[in-house]
Amino acid sequence: MLKVLHHPLITHKLTQMRQKDTGTKDFRQNLDEIAGLMAYEITRDVPTRKVEIVTPVAPCVSEEMAKEIVLVPILRAGLGMVNGIRNLIPTAKVGHIGLYRDEETLEPHEYFAKFPSNLPDSVVMVLDPMLATGGSASAAIDMIKKRGATVIKLICLVGAPEGVKRIEEDHPDVDIYLAALDEKLNEHGYIVPGLGDAGDRIFGTK
Numbered sequence: 001m002l003k004v005l006h007h008p009l010i011t012h013k014l015t016q017m018r019q020k021d022t023g024t025k026d027f028r029q030n031l032d033e034i035a036g037l038m039a040y041e042i043t044r045d046v047p048t049r050k051v052e053i054v055t056p057v058a059p060c061v062s063e064e065m066a067k068e069i070v071l072v073p074i075l076r077a078g079l080g081m082v083n084g085i086r087n088l089i090p091t092a093k094v095g096h097i098g099l100y101r102d103e104e105t106l107e108p109h110e111y112f113a114k115f116p117s118n119l120p121d122s123v124v125m126v127l128d129p130m131l132a133t134g135g136s137a138s139a140a141i142d143m144i145k146k147r148g149a150t151v152i153k154l155i156c157l158v159g160a161p162e163g164v165k166r167i168e169e170d171h172p173d174v175d176i177y178l179a180a181l182d183e184k185l186n187e188h189g190y191i192v193p194g195l196g197d198a199g200d201r202i203f204g205t206k
């Protein structure tokens with residue numbers, strides 16, 4: 001399932017991020033805020049369970065989330081989405097996947113992986129601002145499936161049709177959430193119009 005989260009706040013902030021003159025500080029702040037807004041929408045279907053509690057006034061039956069949330073940012077750019085979501089879900093555990101995309105072949109290469117132990121019982125949110133060819137996200141999902149994750153949501157800001165198709169083919173059980181579905185990839189594998197190299201813009205490395 002692909003869901004593009006159309007919301008004026010998300011669109012407005014993404015417009016700021018897309019502009020080439022937006023600097024690192026504003027780019028990061030908007031990314032943080034969009035990630036939080038997206039997480040609010042995406043967690044709508046997380047199951048809840050009844051709990052007996054006591055308020056200062058009376059005992060009552062209320063509800064709490066019945067599943068733990070695990071965030072798995074794809075390094076580096078996915079790191080820029082963690083804080084915005086953790087502000088909403090402070091109990092979320094965080095795994096990390098290090099992947100970089102070879103600039104010539106566009107193939108992903110793994111260099112780091114570390115996960116909390118509760119993947120099989122959790123809602124696992126894979127985070128990466130950019131879904132281009134889909135190679136990185138598909139490899140990341142393979143890695144967490146091998147560790148037993150079954151409820152997986154892929155959360156990206158900007159996606160290309162090519163990347164969406166790749167994930168739908170490789171992982172039809174994974175829900176994909178985007179803030180925008182862009183037009184295409186260019187000859188260098190960049191999303192058009194996109195927002196450029198997300199990792200470099202977050203960390204100021206170019």
Ligand code: PRP
Nearest residue numbers: 075076077100101132133134135136199
């Ligand atoms: C970027 C981006 C994704 C990947 C998307 O990372 O953050 O992980 O490329 O491309 P794909 O869908 O074609 O695989 P990059 O490899 O540039 O690493 P970085 O985040 O460290 O800059």
Ligand code: URA
Nearest residue numbers: 132190191196197198
């Ligand atoms: N990675 C990025 O950071 N940007 C793109 O447009 C494609 C891949």
